[in-house]
Amino acid sequence: MRTEHYDVVVIGSGSGNSLPGEEFADLRVAVVEAGVFGGTCLNNGCIPTKMFVWTAETANRVREVEQFGLSAELTDVRWTEIRDRVFHRIDPISEGGARYRREAEGTDLYEGWARFTGERQLDVALHEGGTVRLTADQVVIATGSAPTVPDALAPLMGTVGHTNRTIMRLEKLPARMTIVGGGVVAVEFAHVFSGLGVEVTLVVRGERLLRDLDEELSLAFTALARKRWDVRTGTEVTGAEVVGAGTGAHLTLDDGETLETEVVLVATGRRPATDGLDADAAGVRVDEQGFVECDEHGRTSAEGVWTLGDVCDPTMLKHVANAQARVVFHNLVHPEELQSFPTVPVVAGVFSTPEIGTVGLTEAQAREAGHEVVTHTQEYAAVAYGWAMEDHTGRCRVIADADTGQVLGGWVMGHQAAILVNLLGEAVISQEPAHEWARGRYWPHPALSEVVENALLGLPAPRGTAAGR
Numbered sequence: 001m002r003t004e005h006y007d008v009v010v011i012g013s014g015s016g017n018s019l020p021g022e023e024f025a026d027l028r029v030a031v032v033e034a035g036v037f038g039g040t041c042l043n044n045g046c047i048p049t050k051m052f053v054w055t056a057e058t059a060n061r062v063r064e065v066e067q068f069g070l071s072a073e074l075t076d077v078r079w080t081e082i083r084d085r086v087f088h089r090i091d092p093i094s095e096g097g098a099r100y101r102r103e104a105e106g107t108d109l110y111e112g113w114a115r116f117t118g119e120r121q122l123d124v125a126l127h128e129g130g131t132v133r134l135t136a137d138q139v140v141i142a143t144g145s146a147p148t149v150p151d152a153l154a155p156l157m158g159t160v161g162h163t164n165r166t167i168m169r170l171e172k173l174p175a176r177m178t179i180v181g182g183g184v185v186a187v188e189f190a191h192v193f194s195g196l197g198v199e200v201t202l203v204v205r206g207e208r209l210l211r212d213l214d215e216e217l218s219l220a221f222t223a224l225a226r227k228r229w230d231v232r233t234g235t236e237v238t239g240a241e242v243v244g245a246g247t248g249a250h251l252t253l254d255d256g257e258t259l260e261t262e263v264v265l266v267a268t269g270r271r272p273a274t275d276g277l278d279a280d281a282a283g284v285r286v287d288e289q290g291f292v293e294c295d296e297h298g299r300t301s302a303e304g305v306w307t308l309g310d311v312c313d314p315t316m317l318k319h320v321a322n323a324q325a326r327v328v329f330h331n332l333v334h335p336e337e338l339q340s341f342p343t344v345p346v347v348a349g350v351f352s353t354p355e356i357g358t359v360g361l362t363e364a365q366a367r368e369a370g371h372e373v374v375t376h377t378q379e380y381a382a383v384a385y386g387w388a389m390e391d392h393t394g395r396c397r398v399i400a401d402a403d404t405g406q407v408l409g410g411w412v413m414g415h416q417a418a419i420l421v422n423l424l425g426e427a428v429i430s431q432e433p434a435h436e437w438a439r440g441r442y443w444p445h446p447a448l449s450e451v452v453e454n455a456l457l458g459l460p461a462p463r464g465t466a467a468g469r
């Protein structure tokens with residue numbers, strides 16, 4: 001077997017591909033990729049989904065103009081054109097990235113599946129045939145995560161059953177789609193396809209959508225979702241079969257009903273991609289959920305083996321993976337001055353309808369952490385820009401410590417929520433009492449950011465202050 005030695009081998013070309021040019025200039029580096037070059041975010045995650053999300057939102061906007069004294073009609077949804085606009089932009093980026101890695105001096109790309117066969121030693125089963133053995137001074141595990149498919153839905157995969165990897169490349173837009181799962185992937189795609197005119201049914205095991213989020217948010221979002229989509233909570237799929245020579249499916253539900261649908265999207269969560277990696281062989285410890293264990297510097301249990309991104313971090317967010325990549329690639333070449341993964345609270349967006357932004361602790365987590373909690377909710381409808389938008393559902397909720405007034409977390413649900421929540425994030429990071437932080441800066445009037453300003457100012461004064469006593 002051919003063997004090659006490198007200074008660094010990176011497994012996974014998502015965030016693992018963001019190698020620092022200058023600092024790595026003198027290193028011999030190999031990137032191994034088993035799937036599409038560029039990873040999930042570029043090819044079948046964040047970026048294409050948001051291109052579809054914006055399109056769906058634009059379609060929804062057209063449907064809602066009447067209230068403003070305007071008339072417009074959405075007369076056509078040209079799926080092929082929508083799909084091709086997205087992938088004619090993305091595919092060349094992926095192909096260009098792969099070409100660059102193949103051709104650039106100092107880096108090599110191996111296209112195939114990597115598995116550990118020893119300490120800092122990997123065998124790559126190449127797509128072109130054959131196996132190459134790679135050894136390295138340092139290895140980075142950046143294998144990301146992969147969608148899970150419950151056994152009951154397995155018979156549909158490859159025909160009418162899809163995951164995020166294939167759903168955006170459908171040949172034609174179906175009239176009806178069933179989405180199984182109630183998490184982020186499910187509600188983003190429900191927004192996309194319903195916005196484009198598809199009748200969407202969600203089959204959700206739990207009692208509400210987005211149940212990992214603050215309970216009040218999850219309940220409010222679920223109530224709104226029921227008005228747009230057929231949401232079957234407390235329901236599981238127990239069986240599935242392809243019908244009509246591959247043109248549809250019958251799903252058997254645990255309440256005895258049979259759902260007839262054209263296309264099924266499985267959105268039942270993601271698993272860290274450690275199956276088939278044989279991490280054991282390298283002395284890399286993996287926890288019982290499959291995540292690679294690591295310390296705050298990205299070091300695994302094996303000397304010289306590092307990790308970053310979804311494979312080691314249950315938040316499974318791209319900005320988190322990118323931040324970790326910056327740390328790990330610094331640490332690889334600066335062992336004497338190790339950096340740590342950021343510890344600031346994570347902000348996140350859910351790009352559905354309505355959009356959601358979250359940061360920090362939920363109310364339940366804040367109580368569990370021992371805080372006496374105060375909260376305030378500010379409606380979009382009560383600020384000037386909300387009036388302009390005729391918004392009746394948007395809101396921002398702040399969760400703070402009753403004694404100190406420090407913001408512990410919060411969320412925004414409504415137009416541009418994922419941007420607005422960054423302001424709340426700044427308030428959390430500041431560790432200042434909410435009122436002081438809000439009063440310590442200007443807020444452009446009458447921008448939507450007044451929702452966040454008023455949410456902070458609406459909190460009761462902290463007990464420790466004269467005003468709060």
Ligand SMILES: Cc1cc2nc3c(=O)[nH]c(=O)nc-3n(C[C@H](O)[C@H](O)[C@H](O)COP(=O)(O)OP(=O)(O)OC[C@H]3O[C@@H](n4cnc5c(N)ncnc54)[C@H](O)[C@@H]3O)c2cc1C
Pocket residue numbers: 011012013014015016032033034035036037038039040041042044045046047049050112113114115142143144145164185273276277308309310311316317318319320321351
């Ligand atoms: C539909 C969807 C939408 C999303 N939207 C957002 C969003 O809006 N915002 C956000 O922050 N996050 C979003 N995410 C999450 C985001 O995509 C991930 O957090 C991010 O891509 C993780 O990056 P990574 O580098 O850890 O893994 P990946 O980008 O998944 O890269 C890992 C790579 O490793 C390869 N690989 C795995 N095992 C092996 C092996 N043994 N040998 C060789 N190669 C291997 C895989 O093929 C893959 O290309 C979304 C995810 C999905 C599924």
Ligand SMILES: NC(=O)c1ccc[n+]([C@@H]2O[C@H](COP(=O)([O-])OP(=O)(O)OC[C@H]3O[C@@H](n4cnc5c(N)ncnc54)[C@H](O)[C@@H]3O)[C@@H](O)[C@H]2O)c1
Pocket residue numbers: 150180181182183184185186188204205206210236237267268269270314315316317348349350351
């Ligand atoms: N905007 C974003 O930042 C964004 C967008 C998409 C995905 N992501 C990331 O990707 C990750 C995965 O998202 P996801 O939506 O796939 O997972 P998730 O964990 O958010 O949701 C999975 C859903 O599937 C349900 N489920 C699990 N097993 C099931 C089964 N056997 N039968 C029926 N239902 C089942 C769960 O109850 C849950 O409702 C998330 O952690 C998220 O961070 C982020």
